[in-house]
Amino acid sequence: MDLSNDLAAQLNAGAILPEGLVIVTLMAVLVIDLIVGRKASSWLPYVAIAGLFATVAALVLQWDNPNPLAFFDSFNSDDLSVIFRGIIALSTVITILMSIRYIEQSGTSLAEFMAIMLTATLGAMFLSGANDLVMIFVSLETLSISSYLMTGYTKRDPRSNEAALKYLLIGAASSAIFLYGVSLLYGLSGGETNLAQIAAQLAQGDSDQALGLAIALVFSIAGIAFKISAVPFHQWTPDVYEGSPTPVVAFLSVGSKAAGFALALRMLLTAFESVTVEWHFIFTALAILSMILGNVVALAQTSMKRMLAYSSIAQAGFVMLGMIAGTEAGYASMVFYLLIYLFMNLGAFTCVILFSLRTGTDQISDYAGLYQKDALLTLALSICLLSLGGIPPMAGFFGKIYLFWAGWQAGLYGLVLLGLVTSVISIYYYIRVVKMMVVKEPQEMSDAVQNYPPIRWNLTGMRPLQVGIVFSLITTSLAGILSNPLLTLANNSITQTDLFHVANAAAVETVAQVAEDADPVAQ
């Protein structure tokens, strides 16, 4: 009896209640599909969405969990993981909303798609809280393998096949590299798999480990950078984004990326705490390259999805700025930006899906003159793109301001300046699309828009799409002005997480400028 109580306390299984709910939803979707068949496809998505909302509710209950460690410290359900899991679950909700019609039109089974999507969500959520090398790798692979499956989901489309193959090959290689780095870490720490234990072992390790540790660091970062598609590990992004079904791209650009950032934070701040200066250096390089390359190459794109791919690379560069700042404000600005990015990027993808469902094209030039035919779609896409470009009063502006604010506070003047300049470049390509839709005269309308079908929201799966568009439109335009609750949420998730108290002290010690400009607000 005693033993079982002890075991239950150590397992602390309640910490993964949200994930449990995702699993239940996943099973329910599979079983219902098996029993009821295709007839269920009209209401099955709502089962999944209800399950995910239950997951979010469970996450809300997990907030400020006094006892976050579960399964022998291999899973950490602290506030940081809660907020990242929330972002991932919400991104799946919106992705399912937008995929109903898309999958219907592509003639494939919706239930299977949702099952894979939920599996990916599960992996991503576990990854956000994973505190143990084995746990990290297992959840990373769960996420990755279901992502490969999803990218190739429209199997009759050769571009989708190509995307899946590319993603699989590069992804498998990067997983292998990551695994190699992790195995080095395991050896260097004398056989520990828990991140905190590794940090403790490494801290007292001798100096001849330096080379091994450096390789472990570089290889781990390579694996993480692949997930968040930071330059130079971004090569897969444009091709995969262009070829994959658009809802999958939406999930990859938000949910999967958020999981990558959660992994990066947890791993780098605990296991690699002793090499903070080094990983800051590497991430600075990644951020600079991502911001420059992402924004500059996006200028030249003619396909909407490729443009959004490069834009997401650039956005990852901005988010990294908060990580490099290494202060609580920096991490909070990261979380805040990801929260906002969730709405604006998914909003943009929802609009792209709606447009391609009605016209069958993703070319930017085909958007010409859309304002005359579909004002709502034009408005929503314009607002989301302008928000991504950081134009006030949209949410993205405030997200960027906070990132730059935190960066400046931490003394990253050069990076902030670069971020500002590249975000002006980004305005150019975002506004190009807006210009295409709004400014073009009726006689300059593209053929696709000229043959634009009459707007009908009563087709199967169109209503959820409309809900998704209106929801992201409202949040993107209001979340900035009324961003106080979101900011508080982001700040609390950081201040109430133990991870950062240790990390923050280390960062202040190592980064001289931070100590110099340290101010009462950040402390």
Add this chain to the structure above:
Amino acid sequence: MFTTQVPWLTTLILLPLVAAFAVPLIPDKDGKTLRWYGLGVGLVELALTVYLAATQFDRTAVGFQLSETYAWLPQLGVNWSVAVDGISLPLLVLTAFVNTLALMAAWRVSHKPRLFYGLMLALYGAQMGVFVAKDLLLFFTMWELELVPVYLLISIWGGPKRLYAATKFILYTALASLFILVAGLGLAFSGDRITFDLAELGLKEYPAALELFAYVGFLIAFAVKLPMFPVHTWLPDAHGEASAPVSMVLAGILLKMGGYGLIRMNMELLPNAHIHFAPVLVVLGVVNIVYGAFAAFGQTNLKRRLAYSSVSHMGFVLIGLASFTEVGLNGAMLQMLSHGLIAAALFFLAGAAYDRTHTLMMDEMSGLAQQMPKIFALFTVAAMASLALPGMSGFVSELTVFLGMANSDAYSLSFKTVIVFLSAVGLILTPIYLLSMLREVFYGEAKAETTPDHWFSDANPREVFIAVCFLLPIIGIGLYPKLAMTSYDTKTVHIAQKVGAALPIFATVEPQEMTAERDLFPLTPALIAPPLD
């Protein structure tokens, strides 16, 4: 934080913005409801502003008034903090005035009217926000908020090269306005307290290097907006291509945002750096005047000529700001108000002429005076005001700037002589290009191909009303400048004293450096203020 006082200024910002968001919901079948809606919002806003200026504003107070502060993003130290003082209030009234008349001037817009009125109202609110913001990040937000509406207004309703002009506008302005944020972050994080409040920032002491850096940052942003040579090149394109109502707002208000920013940020927050840069401002101001005048003379497009004349006139603002005298500063303020009215009137009348002739090329127009005598008369009066005819506001303001510069004890006599002489050359060029414009457009024989079939109608009562609305205050200020000056006099005296107070301190700290500069460049001003013992 919350006061029982009525949140006037917040209402002023939010009313047009909320009205803009409500535009899609207005039922508008025949296209007539919307313009009444737009005009109605504009009039209510104008009435509110005038009411505030007349009854709530204390002209004798120096500091910020009618302050409202609400916690907005406390995590970032950003407040929704608005207030007015002597330099923002006149510009606020001007903004409401010009924008309301621009909404009236846009009566005939039939192409996408819904979008047009929505954007115009959003632009209206953003401009009001710029002038009342008391928080640097709020100022920056409002400053950026105006970008996209202007971009779309130019690129949808503009002339043939509108896309080029709009893109040029947004890239110039967006890139330059980054520096507001950079400089603002630098100032906010300096010292032991993070604050974006302008009043608190003004009390902080900054390291010299930071002050110079922030000054340059602000200067880049505001110089593009003002516009100052050599970053003025977006302006002729944008003003030339925009439709008349948009040009009115661009020339009438948006340029003044640059001048306002220079006073508010550069002079009030950074008086020590202002001493270093004031000579540069004076020299560039003269370049603006002379270069703008010559360039205007070379234009064949009516609106481009007016645009370059704006460049020329804004040079006086720069000279006035850098004169270190309250007279000069007063002149700069008056020049902003006066140019706001005159340029808006000229662009409006140019638009009215364009509506009839469908060309802006002056060599294609001729003898319009016979066919549209009212437009001719109004245009002539506005042009006279622009060339600083005595009795008009332009004369008073430019004269005051000259007086301020001539009386300034911050510059050496030779420097002042050269500056005043060169600006006077610019003043002679102004009548040349404006009168030749009148001659080409209105005098002479009407062009043969236009006369028989196309008899152009003269100005209708609405157009006459708008033009007269502009001309009355122009003449009023010209005859009785105190009309405008009383509102900002106390504040400009205060700023001039603050900037002037920094002067002798600077002269004692770095006398060596200044003499060295004087030897190198005979024209560089020498500071002749006596050293402090």
